[in-house]
Amino acid sequence: MTKKIIVRWLKQNDTTLQWLIVDDLQPSKLQQGTLQDLAKSAENQSVILLLPASEVLLLGLALPVKSNSQIKKALPFALEDLLVDDVETYHSVWHKKPDGKVYVALTNHDKFKACLASFEDAGITIDSVFPESLCLPYQEHSCSLVIDGQQAIIRHEKYIGAGFDCDMLPIFLDKILVEYSALNTINSWSVDELSLDSQEHAININHHKVDAILPFLATGVATLDSACNLLSGSFEKQHKSAWQGEKWLPSIGLIVFTALLQMGFLGYSYSQKKSELTVLETQTQALFKQTFPDVKRIVNIKVQADQALMELRKNTNSKGSSFMSLLYETGEVLNANVGYKLKQLDFLNDQLQIQLTIPDISQVDQIKQQLEASQQLLVKIKSEEANQDGVEVHFEIKHK
Secondary structure, X not given: OOOEEEEEEOOOOOOOEEEEEEOOOOEOOOEEEOHHHHHHHOOOOEEEEEEOHHHOEEEEEOOOOOOHHHHHHHHHHHHXXXXXXXXXXXXXXXXXXXXXXXXXEEEEHXXXXXXXXHHHHOOOOEEEEEEHHHHOOOOOOEXXXXXXXXXXXXXXXXXXXXXXXXXXXXXXHHHHHHHOOOOOEEEEEEXXXXXXXXXXXXXXXXXXXXXXXXXXXXXXXXXXOHHHOOOOHHHHHHOHHHHHHHHHHHHHHHHHHHHHHHHHHHHHHHHHHHHHHHHHHHHHHHHHHHHXXXXXXXXXXXXXXXXXXXXXXXXXXXXXXXXXXXXXXXXHHHHOOOOOEEEEEEEEOOEEEEEEEEOOOHHHHHHHHHHHOOOOXXXXXXXXXXXXXXXXXXXXXXXX
């Protein structure tokens, strides 16, 4: 069920507010109080603010341009002679309708900004702002009038209305009847009795009494055109969804930055590991070619080494078999290590003599332990000598 709160000021230039909580079924009891009181009711609710009619100037202009970009450029010049202050001091909303006219709503920019800021400071997010005059009923060839204490609100066209002191009402009605000769009826609403002389104005006047003004205005909110919403342009950021998006922008930026940083680190790590693997494959191929020079084409080193060893076992004597066995088992261990350089390899008295240059001295014991882990080999370090490339080690390996 959709709920919304419709808010207006109780009196002109007063700080007391009136509000009504409206759902899909019916409005709630009329409430009033300060901004802080409203904040308690407006928590997580859609809030619609009705701006006093006297604070919003509504105009209809016939501009000799059609596109939105042309209207945007021509509008300030068209408004210049119609406004008391400079065009720049106003916040404006405009929309073009099928009748060819451009309808404009204007309000003082700084005053409107301060108004919205006061609600925001109280923790209230305004979803939309409409002039009260456009909440009055509209009917062709008739004029709608609301008397609210000492203020009068009038709507005499679909997108045109005004607000003024009741003392100005006779003068304003005379002016409207002259400019809009097709008007034949005035429909009026007020809390108190209203006395308008129909003979004086030569027009039908139908008066209706209401218990309160805000519930009456609330009935017209549902009929409002979204194009009349004053929360547009520079004030569109005040809209709830936009505000929430801005609120999370720093967090989203941090998440994206962290993700990119992580991806960069993974890319660098992958590149480094790939380089190490390439070096290891090169060393393995060099050892294989050195051990099996007759094999010209390398496809799968492990499979080809196994096949070559099996063939050698068939065609060599026991001494040769001992050599190949030692070589194979030693090669598997060396294949699992990186960075070493094979300096010399000899086989004498059933012992495999290997000289290696190893970059890190800690690898010496590591290789020795790996060779002895097979439980078939006896390993002895004959010599260790440090040089500029690391440590040159002479291993003596034989079967138990």
